[in-house]
Amino acid sequence: MSLKYAVLAALHEQPATGYDLTRNFRTRMANVWNASHQQIYRELAKMTEEGLLEVEEVPQESRPDRKLYRLSDAGTASLATWLAEPQGRPPTRDPLLVKLFGGDLVDPASLREEIERHRRNWQEELGRYQDIEAEYFSKPEQVPFRFRLQHLALRKGILAMEANLAWADEVAGVLKDELTSRP
Structure with missing residues (x-):
């Protein structure tokens, strides 16, 4: 596209x-x-x-x-x-995920800092999306169909940010375990 x-x-x-x-x-x-x-x-x-x-x-x-x-x-x-026309999904190209594939070569603390930086960005983005939702879609059932569809696009962004934050918590937990198990 x-x-x-x-x-x-x-x-x-x-x-x-x-x-x-x-x-x-x-x-x-x-x-x-x-x-x-x-x-x-x-x-x-x-x-x-x-x-x-x-x-x-x-x-x-x-x-x-x-x-x-x-x-x-x-x-x-x-x-x-x-x-x-049917549309395909765009290819995934995520440097952060690539870093996890080779992450055992670096100090887990540096990966933890990077995850935390992404987490802050995702939290800010989630807040922006939630602000947009509150401003434009406070009563989605009362808006015309075209705007309900736009609200669904926004909801996908909100859910994606929430999923990113949950995933970041998982990664942080694994990194914390690794850091505490090291002598």
Whole structure:
């Protein structure tokens, strides 16, 4: 999958500026797709050239005009076609897991520090996801179907962070046992 379909899906919800999209990718879509400001703007330009997006210039006083992007008919059709196609899971490439395969070559305390660093990051990410859930989905049964689906995407991120934290506790326990058993 490319960034193209993540942008199309975000614009399917509502028209947005590049700035709005970047903010959306950093908040509500953070567990769905990671993209930088530059990547999003490059993709917007390319998709506009391909006719997938329409752009409206919105005048602003004392600032350059804003560009408001929305799906064109071709963009909606492209998104619908992609949504109907089965998607494979992305390959796993996790350096932390590789470190566990060779971890007996280093001091368990260094692995423990790395696990703790990841644990803090996962805890922060979980907090961000929970904040998003509280802000947008406090009553999920009362929101339209499309937002209930988005809530399910967010729930996957929440459950993944909770699983990461539980796993980190397991790893920390094994490392602690190893450290205490050493002379």
